[in-house]
Amino acid sequence: MAHLTKEQRYVISCLLAKDKRQKEIADIIGKDKSVISREIKRNKDQRSGLYRDDLANRKYIARQKDKPKYKRFTPEIKKHVDALLKEDYSPEQIVGASKEQGIGCVSHECIYQYVWLDKKNNGELHTHLRRKGRRYRKRGNKKDSRGIIKNRVIIDKRPGIVEDRTRFGDLEVDLIIGKNHNQAILTVNDRASGMLKMKKVKSKESEVVTNAIVEILDDWIPYIHTMTADNGKEFAGHEVVADNLDIDYYFAHPYHSWERGSNENLNGLVRQYFHKGSDFSWISDDDIIRVQEKLNNRPRKRFGFKSPIFVMNNLLFNQKLHLSLEFSLLFSF
Numbered sequence: 001m002a003h004l005t006k007e008q009r010y011v012i013s014c015l016l017a018k019d020k021r022q023k024e025i026a027d028i029i030g031k032d033k034s035v036i037s038r039e040i041k042r043n044k045d046q047r048s049g050l051y052r053d054d055l056a057n058r059k060y061i062a063r064q065k066d067k068p069k070y071k072r073f074t075p076e077i078k079k080h081v082d083a084l085l086k087e088d089y090s091p092e093q094i095v096g097a098s099k100e101q102g103i104g105c106v107s108h109e110c111i112y113q114y115v116w117l118d119k120k121n122n123g124e125l126h127t128h129l130r131r132k133g134r135r136y137r138k139r140g141n142k143k144d145s146r147g148i149i150k151n152r153v154i155i156d157k158r159p160g161i162v163e164d165r166t167r168f169g170d171l172e173v174d175l176i177i178g179k180n181h182n183q184a185i186l187t188v189n190d191r192a193s194g195m196l197k198m199k200k201v202k203s204k205e206s207e208v209v210t211n212a213i214v215e216i217l218d219d220w221i222p223y224i225h226t227m228t229a230d231n232g233k234e235f236a237g238h239e240v241v242a243d244n245l246d247i248d249y250y251f252a253h254p255y256h257s258w259e260r261g262s263n264e265n266l267n268g269l270v271r272q273y274f275h276k277g278s279d280f281s282w283i284s285d286d287d288i289i290r291v292q293e294k295l296n297n298r299p300r301k302r303f304g305f306k307s308p309i310f311v312m313n314n315l316l317f318n319q320k321l322h323l324s325l326e327f328s329l330l331f332s333f
Helices: 006-017 022-029 033-043 053-066 075-085 091-101 108-120 160-164 206-216 218-223 238-245 257-270 285-296 308-330
Strands: 170-177 184-190 196-201 226-229 248-251
Touching: 006 022, 006 033, 006 053, 022 033, 033 053, 075 091, 075 108, 091 108, 170 257, 184 206, 184 257, 196 206, 196 257, 196 285, 206 218, 206 238, 226 238, 226 257, 238 248, 257 285, 285 308
Parallel strands: 170 226, 226 248
Antiparallel strands: 170 184, 184 196
């Protein structure tokens, strides 16, 4: 490389003081004569004409600092990023989706910096991020005041295939509570595909929640196998749900929210639209469906930036193909 180090500049300074010619200096430090000539001309003291290593090094650093940097974040890419941010894509989703589509893009770190700068300048791009730029808060160790649900089956007895996430139909369920605990949003997600079903409910009463679960899952009945919930009393009607949907129902251990990690994550995505502490009374059924469809069609990092609906269709196709092969083998003898 032609760039000189601080030590090499010191050697040049010492050799010039000994009246060494530029050709000799170049041979000693292993550089071309033109490099030495250019170095002296650029970085010498313009008044005295003397070359000093300390001054030369300061000039070099200043020149590098002022040198225009090549920017990949072109206006075209910014327009592309802005459009996806306004569709509530995360920076990582923007990069992943762009790569899938063969569209040039910058890194997700660069996009975050772009968003923070926009926020500093009173822009609104940060409002489309999941947490609006807020920091994560550590979870407390508050005791659970809820009672024990009768006849619950603990998650330890759940089949291992559920943990593998290799089939469609292993569900997790939860409630997102509105302001002053008035009204709530029921969320049900598939562990393997991330597909989401939502419905607004007027209260946390177990009968209301039970009926809502059965209602929104009616079209999934042929494909579902299990459901896992936390220990909230709103899920006390689990036996009714299990009978109506013909599934096995399980409960996570108390204080073990990570055992329903997919649902916890999805609730965070839903909160991007229906904020914590907000009044849910203004939310319409159309609003619920709009957000549900948006999240089901949004690319996810864990799926290689494929959408949940794409993953679900692949899983269901594979399941149908597997069942078809089993049926053929059964009647082939």
